[in-house]
Amino acid sequence: MKTLRTAFRLFCIAGCLLYGMLEMFFLFPFYSKQRKLRAIQLWSLRVLASCGLKLKTYGNLPKEGQGQMMICNHISWLDIMAINAAFPGRFVAKDDVAKWPVVGYLATQAQTVYVTRNKGTEGNSRKIRHVTEALKNGDTVTLFPEGTSSEGHEILPFKTSFFQAANEAGVPFIPVLCRYPNPDGSSPNPAMAYYGDISLVESIRMIASQPGGTAELYFLDPVPSGADRQEIARHIHQLLSEKQRELG
Numbered sequence: 001m002k003t004l005r006t007a008f009r010l011f012c013i014a015g016c017l018l019y020g021m022l023e024m025f026f027l028f029p030f031y032s033k034q035r036k037l038r039a040i041q042l043w044s045l046r047v048l049a050s051c052g053l054k055l056k057t058y059g060n061l062p063k064e065g066q067g068q069m070m071i072c073n074h075i076s077w078l079d080i081m082a083i084n085a086a087f088p089g090r091f092v093a094k095d096d097v098a099k100w101p102v103v104g105y106l107a108t109q110a111q112t113v114y115v116t117r118n119k120g121t122e123g124n125s126r127k128i129r130h131v132t133e134a135l136k137n138g139d140t141v142t143l144f145p146e147g148t149s150s151e152g153h154e155i156l157p158f159k160t161s162f163f164q165a166a167n168e169a170g171v172p173f174i175p176v177l178c179r180y181p182n183p184d185g186s187s188p189n190p191a192m193a194y195y196g197d198i199s200l201v202e203s204i205r206m207i208a209s210q211p212g213g214t215a216e217l218y219f220l221d222p223v224p225s226g227a228d229r230q231e232i233a234r235h236i237h238q239l240l241s242e243k244q245r246e247l248g
Contacts, residue, residue, distance in 0.1 A: 002209060005052075009208035012050035016043065017106070024109040037088040040110055044084035051078070052212040053180075057086050059219035067135035067171035068222070069163075071236050072178050073244075074144035075152045076194040077203065079178050080107070082215040089140030092131060092162055094147070100200055113141070115162075128165050135169035142176075145233065149195040152180065152188035155241050163229035172222040175236045177243045179216040186248045189213060218243055 020043045028036060048055055062068050070089070072079060077100075080091060091107070095114040098104045113127050113134075131141055145158035166173055180192035191210055194203040220239055223232060 005211075006205070006209045009050055009052060010204070013047065013204060013208065016047045016050050019043070019046075020106050024106060028109060036110075040084050041088040044081040044088070047081045048078070048085055048215055051207050052210060053078070053207075053215045054213075055082060055085050055217070056214050057217045057219065059221075061087055061219055062140060062174050062222075065138055067138050067169055068140050068174050069135060069166040069171060070140060070142040070174040070176050071158075071240075072142055072144055072176040073152075073155045073240055074146050074149045075178055075180060075188070076149060076192055076207075077200065078180070078192065078194075078207070078215060079144070079149075080142075082178060082217055083142055083176070084110075085215075086217050087140065089142060090134060092127075092141060092143045124161065128162055131162060131165040132168045135165060135171045141165075149193065151190050151193045151195060155237060155244060158233040158237050160229045160233040163233055167225045167227075167229055167232075170225060172224055173232065173236060174222055175220040175239050177216075177218040177220070177240050177247075179218070179244070179247065180213060181216065181247075183211075183213065218247075 023039060023043070028039075031039065045055065062070065070083065072083065090111050090113065092113045092115060093107065095116050097107055097112065098114055113131055115124055115127060134141055143162050145160065145162070146156040147159045148156065150156055180189050181187065182189045189210070191206045192213070194200070220243065223236055225232070
């Protein structure tokens with residue numbers, strides 16, 4: 001039974017990826033900005049469903065049509081799907097995401113801003129300015145400031161370079177806690193995490209083999225920009241860590 005379930009989910013995931021690629025290649029050039037966001041949202045919901053996951057959101061979703069930077073902890077490639085399913089927008093991601101099969105193509109078409117691994121490069125400075133302009137133009141940009149993913153038991157220290165973009169644009173930060181609990185809801189499910197030496201293919205297989213579950217997003221109250229970016233990063237890290245400890 002488990003083998004059949006896993007095979008069926010892998011087939012559904014492959015179908016979703018193929019459909020998403022075809023839609024972006026053939027239809028996206030004709031879509032309005034809002035239609036693109038809606039298509040990304042529907043597609044992300046289908047990917048979660050294909051993985052056997054239901055999306056649950058808590059707190060107030062951000063307002064549409066205004067610039068804001070969502071700050072989220074990072075556990076899995078599923079994080080992007082969960083956030084887009086709840087509130088689609090643009091992302092700042094590591095440049096190796098662009099090399100992922102199919103998913104990288106989809107992320108690029110969704111105007112993901114890729115960050116190089118070399119800190120302080122001129123290229124990243126240009127990308128910070130690019131994110132600043134996107135925020136000023138009313139886009140929502142999601143940042144995973146840990147810079148890498150973890151098993152989900154704790155939130156790693158934040159890298160703060162891109163916090164400056166929100167400060168310069170004068171837009172608020174929206175802290176978001178992402179969580180994939182075990183069936184009892186009391187602790188993170190490690191099978192959902194994509195971290196360390198786990199390959200993308202291995203991660204997809206592990207997720208597809210699970211009996212089912214939920215992807216949880218907790219939207220906390222907005223944090224105003226304007227203060228020192230290091231101070232804001234510490235404050236948001238504390239808010240998310242406290243929420244994580246509260247949930248277990």
